[in-house]
Amino acid sequence: KQEVTQIPAALSVPEGENLVLNCSFTDSAIYNLQWFRQDPGKGLTSLLLIQSSQREQTSGRLNASLDKSSGRSTLYIAASQPGDSATYLCAVLTTDSWGKLQFGAGTQVVVTP
Amino acid sequence: DAGITQSPRHKVTETGTPVTLRCHQTENHRYMYWYRQDPGHGLRLIHYSYGVKDTDKGEVSDGYSVSRSKTEDFLLTLESATSSQTSVYFCAISRDSNADTQYFGPGTRLTVL
Numbered sequence: 164k165q166e167v168t169q170i171p172a173a174l175s176v177p178e179g180e181n182l183v184l185n186c187s188f189t190d191s192a193i194y195n196l197q198w199f200r201q202d203p204g205k206g207l208t209s210l211l212l213i214q215s216s217q218r219e220q221t222s223g224r225l226n227a228s229l230d231k232s233s234g235r236s237t238l239y240i241a242a243s244q245p246g247d248s249a250t251y252l253c254a255v256l257t258t259d260s261w262g263k264l265q266f267g268a269g270t271q272v273v274v275t276p
Numbered sequence: 277d278a279g280i281t282q283s284p285r286h287k288v289t290e291t292g293t294p295v296t297l298r299c300h301q302t303e304n305h306r307y308m309y310w311y312r313q314d315p316g317h318g319l320r321l322i323h324y325s326y327g328v329k330d331t332d333k334g335e336v337s338d339g340y341s342v343s344r345s346k347t348e349d350f351l352l353t354l355e356s357a358t359s360s361q362t363s364v365y366f367c368a369i370s371r372d373s374n375a376d377t378q379y380f381g382p383g384t385r386l387t388v389l
Contacts, residue, residue, distance in 0.1 A: 195375065197378070199380075205382065206381055206382045206383050254319075262324060263334060266318045267318065
């Protein structure tokens, strides 16, 4: 069974620093990996989706990398802002899971002014 | 934002009563999902649908049933609510289950007393 782990569980950085969030997974037979953001009391907002054939995906200040062989993905957020404070979740779609995302527990990020 | 609404947004109910949560989408996406989110467990898939009247079980389906009579509506029913079903429930949609992003609704907070 696919296991998805996000370390650390919580992270606090001063404004302007780059954020590095990690996601690891145990089964490398994946279709894609998605990164989401969740604000307190809200639903999930999709940030980036990386297909299994891709090594990275970029959107604005966000860059996500994928290394299937080592079972890792990293989300980089450049020049962090207080508005980036949220919980970030990664989710993996394995080839035998038929649309069933497997989520990590998330990393709670606080960006201090 | 994807056009997904959930109703009700908050509900308090008694143990043993039936409860139905509704997910409505305006995107005409084929696939719909119900998740629950709990501290310490993250997001877990309850049921999903791959078309009108086509549904299947997810990871934590015991005690839940679903129905989809129209493309736009996906109902989640707790036949006899228990305190262990106190949770935040999220609906999600996707156009293609394997390669496309899942878009999430705002969630329903359910408390079973």
